Amino acid sequence: MPQVRVRDGAHYAVVVVGGGQAGLATSWQLTARGIDHVVLEADRVANEWRDRRWDSFCLVTPNWQCDLPGFPYAGADRDGFMVRDEIVAYLEDYARCFDVPLAEGIRATNLEEYPQGFKLTTDAATITADQMVIATGPYQRPKIPRMAERLPGEVLQLHSSQYRNPGQLPAGEVVVVGTGQSGCQIAEDLHLAGRQVHLVTGSAPRVARFYRGRDVVAWLDEMGYYVKGIEEFDDVDAVRFRVNHYVTGRDGGRDIDLRRFALEGMNLYGRLVAIGGSDLHFATDLRTNLDHADAVSEGIKDSIDAFIGARGIQAPGESRYQPVWQPSVEPEKLPLQEISAVVWSTGFSRDDSWIRVPVFDGRGYPTHRRGVTSVPGLYFVGLPWQHTWGSGRFGGVAADAAYLGDQIVQRRMQTGVRWIAGLPRSEKTVA
Template identity: 40%
Template sequence: MHIIDTVVIGAGHAGLAVSRLLAREGRDHVVLERGRVAESWLSARWDSLHLLTPTWMTRLPDWSEPVGDPDGFMSAGALAQHLEAYAASFGSPVARGTAVEEVAHRGGRYVVCTDRGSWAASHVVIATGPGSRPHLPPALEPLAGELHVVAACDYRNPDLLPAGGVLVVGASASGVQIADELRRAGREVVLSVGRHTRLPRSYRGLDVYRWIERTGRSSRTIEQVRDPRAARREPSAQLVGRGPGDAGATEVDLPALRARGVRLVGRLSDSDGRRVCFADDLETTTTDADRRMNRFLDSVDRQVDAGLLGRRGRPAERPRPLGQVRTATALHVRAERIRTVVVAAGYRQDLPWLRLSITTPEGDIRHRRGVTPAPGVYVVGQRFQHRRDSAMIDGARHDAAMVVAHLVGSSGRGPGWFRADGPDPRGGDRRELA
């Protein structure tokens, strides 16, 4: 068994940011990664994927290596190479190909067991991302024998799907991008639309993320929102990583997809293996998304007009609403020649190896600013962990700094920012380490 100060689980951008800050503090640590650095970007993304955020937002602690056009959009492969170079730049102690099998508390320390040995540590930082298990709506279960059902993380390109039409379930970032790609490949596509976030790729001459940062929206904290639970489940924006100079249209919102021939329907509600049913809620859903988008663009206009954002930019041209659309509430899959369902309905947390009582009934890790109820155990990279941009590459650096400062300052044994009532959240037993 290896004895070490800190074990970091996950070698994505969040785990590497923590590793860099621990190295700066001279803390002995290891980063456990089940595959390669940035494994999920290499093996759980479709071939054409580019980041939604411009390259200038790929900011990591103590790292300013140029990666091309700052206003461009990195491919998933380019990001993985960038993170590999980042790890090498400070000699991050990444143990590749090391799958975690158990994290428990024994004998006054945390024991992290893997398929390549065990570590005993005073601190554990969980940096595995906001969710790894794709959510498959129960309504799809009867279709499993009739159609090819694939999660967005397993989709690669149109050529690998069976011939025929495709039903895409979910209209956040992944769903609209996949629907757009399939339609451009000549497929008949039906898009089932649930709650979503609509934003324009650019506004008044600047990329929307410039405005998000300048207005302070990205740095808004969880204490500043009225409903933290809803904020942490906010859908990703209907955007694609393409700028004005790239091939293809820069918008993949519902009006753009409809104009390209994608058939829109409401939220998936039921199926019986032959027929798929949808709620008659598309107009309500799109109206709500437009209201929230325009509220944000109103704030941009107010600050621009007041001279608070430094420049006026181009005239304010708002995206047009979808308007009235006649939508089907049921489709017969054979009659419509639908052969595949691509599910882009989000992800759920899946930590079967975690033997600590620090999760909610839904499986999410309980924490405050990354500090969990178990002394010495932290989390980084969760949705809206503290700031709105916490789950983004650009935002994880702030949470990483907060977590490492707490870890170093209290060694995980002080009162911290989180107080838990009830039994010891560490669980386990008090036997000495074997």
């Protein structure tokens, strides 16, 4: 895979910032349309998968959903779940397969509007572009609550992006805060290694791995859930910021049942509300959190049953989930003296402070419609729920990249500007 040398003062028709699956998919669409561009990656291709995932990490969606443009999954285990190193290899192979014009190790530091489009300052050069695509992904700045500052120094603290394996943590009991996908899977990883885990729950929903003879993802895909546009929902903002359902692809895929973990010795708690004195303090909402997660999972099964019935599909019957454990008490405190480490599985926030273009709302979220912002020529791709449930996943980013490719071509036609590929701005002519 050839590396592009980015020269100071160079001009491109399009600059793509970010070399993950969203940036690579966009590059493929631009190449297919004959559009001169460069992809800038601050580290290496697939860096988020390589450096921010633990050793046993695997996809939670089946391999057949890895369908990047021009590069569908071609392995032998379509219904399996790629592990971390296989995901990295898949993306590296993708970048090589069409010689993406990639410049690795170049970090964008400032983006502003410019008479000819946009001026981008990086730690290597300053370049300009007619159009810009931001493909930096949602996992940029680890979020850790300020209450973490109250933990004693002898307690090791890690964000989920820093966790690798149980052996990384000191001997003793471990608190995992958060029951999104990362929190539940890290808690399981520790639990399977024989560690005493204290899992702090939240409002994240869960989903069954399999139901009525198929992976639930396969049912939802056939039902059209992954291509339903966000504008079809009444509560767009609520949908866009929903927490993902927890489930796992580990060992061929299975449910994550926190109640089962509790039966096996894991300690569960409600939401963490304070760290004070010598204790962690919790809300008394453990039962509510568990019941909510189960209700969402059973609701998805209801929709699958209705789909099967409406289509007359032959599918095996299956009994419904019965809770295997209920909290007899709602624990409100945990002594800190029992804890050796805390893993904060509390998510990420975006870091768009380098983008000096007025496209953000009061929360700092980029305002857009299907990735197209109100500033002509500036686009985002790879955002969760950018247009559909699949937008932030391997299975849906291709459609978003194709849409933006069409928008980029349309704008080029409207402006009448065409730059000869591969030359710095000073050497280019306008056709």
